[in-house]
Amino acid sequence: MQTLFSTDGVxxxxxxxxxxxxxxxxxxxxxxQRLDDGLFSGKIDVITIGSVAMHRVSQTALRSEATGEMFRDSAHEGMVLAILQLAGAATFDQDGRNSVQRPGDFVVSDQRPVVRTTSTGSTCLSIQLPxxxxxxxxxxxxxxxxxxxxxDLASATLVSTFFRELIRVQHKLPPDAAARMASAGTDLIVASIAERLAREIPRPLHGTVVVQRAKAYVEANLGDTxxxxxxxxxxxxxxxxxxxxLFHGHGQHISDWIWQRRLKTAAKRLTDPGVRHLPIGTLAYGCGFASQAHFARRFKGQYGMTPSAYRAASLFTAS
Known part of the structure; x- marks a missing residue:
């Protein structure tokens, strides 16, 4: 990671x-607002892997409050933060919930009024997600x-381990592999939140949570044919x-949802300049299609053109 700011030497x-x-x-x-009378120290390290920007923040005890949107510039529009606690402790207050985070825990913050307090020695990894x-x-x-x-949730441990290791080895990965790994990390976060939501959920909401967990599983396993x-x-x-x-209660069919997610993901990858060197068959297989012919047939039925024509049109528009 690159150090963006440090109080060392200030x-x-x-x-x-x-x-x-x-x-x-x-x-x-x-x-x-500072919460102790000692010397203030802080450090911010940054890294971007694929489309995922991350900040590692260490600081002495602070109370931080956002009364409006947390970020002022348009670059953060449509983004939320998953904040992984690496050391020390923190509290978080948003949308009527108050919680505590200790090392290995993570929490989601959106761009609404929020209060966060940190202990001296707190270090967190802030992961920006769509x-x-x-x-x-x-x-x-x-x-x-x-x-x-x-x-204590196994999936949360996977999130923590995955992002620590990804940061450690990212310089060894080619750009397209790094982007795929960052995307996989995002899916891990989604799956872990879904698992957390399934705990101690009021019974009337249980069906909704099961559907959410199922959708998270689909996202994490799209490449499984x-x-x-x-x-x-x-x-x-x-x-x-x-x-x-449960899916019918949401006006959906399970198979339709799986194929729609596969097709939407494939369409996104076809328009991604970072993977335009990959054959269409490779992209199709990575989205769970057993053959390129099957993919082409379903894709044309959804988007009205072949995958190759869709990719060519997007690259022409981009240029």
């Missing part, structure tokens, strides 16, 4: 002021902002009939 008298100015320059719309990516599977972020996804409704039902722990009933 006169103690100016360190907190410089810290606040750096956050302001980054677009953060925060009011900050809100649409989460809401397509989990529903509105208001359902899970400030909800601690704790380290054997993925079908029976396998999906087994993965989320309900009978196929029950899962069909």
């Amino acid at each position: 006169h103690p008298r100016d360190s907190f002021k410089r810290w606040w100015e750096t956050l302001f320059d980054l677009g953060a719309n925060l009011q900050q 809100r649409e990516r989460l809401e397509n599977v989990l529903g509105s972020t208001r359902l899970y902002t400030a909800l601690t996804v704790a380290a 054997t993925l079908d409704p029976p396998q999906l039902a087994a993965a989320v722990g309900v009978s196929l009939r029950r899962l069909q009933e």
